Amino acid sequence: xxxxxxxxxxxxxxxxxxxxxxxxxxxxxxxxxxxxxxxxxxxxxxxxxxxxxxxxxxxxxxxxxxxxxxxxxxxxxxxxxxxxxxxxxxxxxxxxxxxxxxxxxxxxxxxxxxxxxxxxxxxxxxxxxxxxxxxxxxxxxxxxxxxxxxxxxxxxxxxxxxxxxxxxxxxxxxxxxxxxxxxxxxxxxxxxxxxxxxxxxxxxxxxxxxxxxxxxxxxxxxxxxxxxxxxxxxxxxxxxxxxxxxxxxxxxxxxxxxxxxxxxxxxxxxxxxxxxxxxxxxxxxxxxxxxxxxxxxxxxxxxxxxxxxxxxxxxxxxxxxxxxxxxxxxxxxxxxxxxxxxxxxxxxxxxxxxxxxxxxxxxxxxxxxxxxxxxxxxxxxxxxxxxxxxxxxxxxxxxxxxxxxxxx
Amino acid sequence: xxxxxxxxxxxxxxxxxxxxxxxxxxxxxxxxxxxxxxxxxxxxxxxxxxxxxxxxxxxxxxxxxxxxxxxxxxxxxxxxxxxxxxxxxxxxxxxxxxxxxxxxxxxxxxxxxxxxxxxxxxxxxxxxxxxxxxxxxxxxxxxxxxxxxxxxxxxxxxxxxxxxxxxxxxxxxxxxxxxxxxxxxxxxxxxxxxxxxxxxxxxxxxxxxxxxxxxxxxxxxxxxxxxxxxxxxxxxxxxxxxxxxxxxxxxxxxxxxxxxxxxxxxxxxxxxxxxxxxxxxxxxxxxxxxxxxxxxxxxxxxxxxxxxxxxxxxxxxxxxxxxxxxxxxxxxxxxxxxxxxxxxxxxxxxxxxxxxxxxxxxx
Numbered sequence: 059x060x061x062x063x064x065x066x067x068x069x070x071x072x073x074x075x076x077x078x079x080x081x082x083x084x085x086x087x088x089x090x091x092x093x094x095x096x097x098x099x100x101x102x103x104x105x106x107x108x109x110x111x112x113x114x115x116x117x118x119x120x121x122x123x124x125x126x127x128x129x130x131x132x133x134x135x136x137x138x139x140x141x142x143x144x145x146x147x148x149x150x151x152x153x154x155x156x157x158x159x160x161x162x163x164x165x166x167x168x169x170x171x172x173x174x175x176x177x178x179x180x181x182x183x184x185x186x187x188x189x190x191x192x193x194x195x196x197x198x199x200x201x202x203x204x205x206x207x208x209x210x211x212x213x214x215x216x217x218x219x220x221x222x223x224x225x226x227x228x229x230x231x232x233x234x235x236x237x238x239x240x241x242x243x244x245x246x247x248x249x250x251x252x253x254x255x256x257x258x259x260x261x262x263x264x265x266x267x268x269x270x271x272x273x274x275x276x277x278x279x280x281x282x283x284x285x286x287x288x289x290x291x292x293x294x295x296x297x298x299x300x301x302x303x304x305x306x307x308x309x310x311x312x313x314x315x316x317x318x319x320x321x322x323x324x325x326x327x328x329x330x331x332x333x334x335x336x337x338x339x340x341x342x343x344x345x346x347x348x349x350x351x352x353x354x355x356x357x358x359x360x361x362x363x364x365x366x367x368x369x370x371x372x373x374x375x376x377x378x379x380x381x382x383x384x385x386x387x388x389x390x391x392x393x394x395x396x397x398x399x400x401x402x403x404x405x406x407x408x409x410x411x412x413x414x415x416x417x418x419x420x421x422x423x424x425x426x427x428x429x430x431x432x433x434x435x436x437x438x439x440x441x442x443x444x445x446x447x448x449x450x451x452x453x454x455x456x457x458x459x460x461x462x463x464x465x466x
Numbered sequence: 467x468x469x470x471x472x473x474x475x476x477x478x479x480x481x482x483x484x485x486x487x488x489x490x491x492x493x494x495x496x497x498x499x500x501x502x503x504x505x506x507x508x509x510x511x512x513x514x515x516x517x518x519x520x521x522x523x524x525x526x527x528x529x530x531x532x533x534x535x536x537x538x539x540x541x542x543x544x545x546x547x548x549x550x551x552x553x554x555x556x557x558x559x560x561x562x563x564x565x566x567x568x569x570x571x572x573x574x575x576x577x578x579x580x581x582x583x584x585x586x587x588x589x590x591x592x593x594x595x596x597x598x599x600x601x602x603x604x605x606x607x608x609x610x611x612x613x614x615x616x617x618x619x620x621x622x623x624x625x626x627x628x629x630x631x632x633x634x635x636x637x638x639x640x641x642x643x644x645x646x647x648x649x650x651x652x653x654x655x656x657x658x659x660x661x662x663x664x665x666x667x668x669x670x671x672x673x674x675x676x677x678x679x680x681x682x683x684x685x686x687x688x689x690x691x692x693x694x695x696x697x698x699x700x701x702x703x704x705x706x707x708x709x710x711x712x713x714x715x716x717x718x719x720x721x722x723x724x725x726x727x728x729x730x731x732x733x734x735x736x737x738x739x740x741x742x743x744x745x746x747x748x749x750x751x752x753x754x755x756x757x758x759x760x761x762x763x764x765x766x767x768x769x770x771x772x773x774x775x776x777x778x779x780x781x782x783x784x785x786x787x788x789x790x791x792x793x794x795x796x797x798x799x800x801x802x803x804x805x806x807x808x809x810x811x812x813x814x815x816x817x818x819x820x821x822x823x824x825x826x827x828x829x
Contacts, residue, residue, distance in 0.1 A: 361550060361552065363548045363549070363550050363551075363552035364552045364553070364554055364555070366519050366546075366548070366552065367546070367548060367552040367553075367554070367613075368554070368565070369519065369538075369539055369540070370517060370518075370519070370539045370540065370544070370545065370546045371540065371565050371566035371569060371613075371617075372539075372540030372541075372566055372569045372570055373540075373565075373569055377569065381565075382554060385554075385556040385557075386554075386555060386556055388556075
């Protein structure tokens with residue numbers, strides 16, 4: 059049979075089957091099981107109505123149970139067994155072996171980095187885009203353009219960015235946009251401005267901002283507002299911010315002192331430390347559209363009069379945004395943030411398609427795929443799958459909790 | 467604490483849609499001015515232009531002699547109470563009230579003092595640490611007013627502040643606003659409403675807006691007793707003033723008009739000799755119509771329908787000619803009048819005479 063005909067047949071059978079299921083199961087319920095006639099007509103109608111929701115829920119519950127709930131327990135079991143020994147129970151041996159694997163810790167470390175950078179950057183860019191395009195005539199065009207990457211699969215986006223990062227040997231013309239731009243730098247004034255002064259100043263500003271926020275926290279902690287827990291959290295926050303400030307200063311120092319390889323095309327995806335960020339850009343590019351659409355709707359939902367009241371009260375546009383608008387959509391920001399966090403924790407396609415975890419870009423999902431399908435080690439693969447699930451679950455629960463709170 | 471002067475103010479949207487034009491208005495310090503008008507007449511737009519939330523298309527707005535057309539809202543010395551209260555939902559009552567002062571970089575003790583004082587005036591002391599969602603409608607309205615008071619503005623602007631409250635609360639809050647105004651005799655207030663009762667009870671002067679301009683400015687009783695035109699005559703008062711077409715037959719210090727319906731009426735409005743034979747509309751308020759059996763009646767008609775309200779009875783007469791249905795308002799209960807033919811008269815002082823929509827009293 060022709061594949062297209064097969065496809066059509068599948069659609070026909072699938073959709074027809076669904077309609078048939080709902081029609082005949084309801085007919086059975088109303089006509090055979092609890093017929094609405096005879097001496098118990100009223101009681102039968104009530105019973106039929108109590109059963110009916112389950113008729114509609116059954117297909118979803120069955121499919122979710124078969125394809126989601128069962129695999130969780132099966133994976134948990136596999137993670138405690140060894141295939142080489144014919145599936146014998148080996149306790150926590152797989153986990154011990156995994157924890158001794160440096161590649162696993164590299165994946166965990168990278169996942170944490172993704173976790174810090176991608177949701178923050180996507181939400182921030184999304185919020186910026188939502189605010190800038192709000193109530194502007196051509197805003198909807200800009201929004202459609204920013205949203206468009208959402209329609210591209212992760213693999214497709216990876217292919218696009220592989221072309222952007224592409225490298226050709228010296229002498230050939232570079233087809234990668236990034237290298238084409240890079241080769242324009244020659245160490246002159248322009249290079250100094252763009253490669254040293256701008257990033258250096260940006261990093262110094264970032265360090266200053268981090269230190270300023272940290273100083274605010276220290277002052278509040280000294281006053282002791284909010285009790286012991288708040289003070290402890292402020293302490294942790296201060297240390298974290300100090301670390302960020304130090305890192306930013308180090309980067310600024312690097313920007314001014316580093317020797318650049320002008321005129322030499324770079325293989326971007328093989329530069330350890332930086333290549334992970336090049337991969338993250340792909341996901342940020344995709345997820346910004348998602349964040350923008352949700353946050354844009356939330357911004358529209360803010361009562362206009364509260365903004366006007368703030369203007370009458372003397373707030374400037376920044377104060378209106380940060381003190382009136384942001385707090386009113388904080389619930390939505392959290393939902394967007396956690397939703398993207400879930401996507402990030404499961405990120406696989408981008409790494410698989412661009413570097414396959416080489417050059418220190420490994421992440422947990424790709425590590426799992428490596429072990430499960432390339433090394434054919436179901437024990438180790440399942441163990442890493444369990445780790446991913448352990449990381450995702452609490453964020454997922456928090457996300458659902460917040461989303462439901464938003465809907466109320 | 468300030469005078470306002472509006473000179474030839476106009477508002478146009480998108481260069482074509484004219485909302486307001488030729489608005490001239492002098493507001494003196496300590497006045498409570500009420501803008502009323504039918505919906506869509508631009509009263510809220512005018513208020514928002516004074517607030518600085520809408521741009522003034524042309525004309526000048528002066529506060530205390532200083533042109534403020536291009537001064538941002540916060541620096542105009544105004545405070546505004548919005549229809550929906552517009553409380554910041556994420557801030558407590560205290561934070562809501564102190565927000566403006568914090569932005570103005572006032573000291574903590576100053577803010578504390580101002581907020582406590584406002585809370586005391588508005589009886590909000592026990593709610594200071596609550597969020598707006600934990601307050602009732604009336605309390606939210608008081609917080610919105612408190613947010614204005616703490617700023618100690620020159621001019622208070624109210625945009626239909628009571629329209630979201632239920633009827634009983636509306637009366638109570640109306641009285642609170644009147645008392646608040648009394649306690650701050652030197653502050654200027656501008657109040658927008660579509661509710662006549664609010665306008666009549668609160669205003670020191672009412673501005674009636676209609677047809678993109680000002681129909682009349684005056685004290686509540688001036689508007690009620692001496693409307694300048696048919697629009698104001700019918701807009702103020704409920705049920706609205708009856709208008710009956712007729713012709714002047716006698717001029718002088720008093721005017722006599724024969725009405726198309728057959729009656730005659732004497733009005734205290736003076737007319738000139740050459741106005742004999744002029745086609746006019748005679749205006750009489752339902753409550754000024756008196757039942758009569760004599761031949762000196764202004765209107766005779768069959769009572770089509772009655773509404774007994776206890777203190778008064780409303781009589782709806784059959785339509786005669788092109789006039790709107792005439793309504794009479796008699797004190798007490800008159801259950802038996804339905805279906806009967808009744809003659810009505812009116813005292814000369816209570817009879818208005820309009821020609822081409824304008825009152826002959828003003829000229």
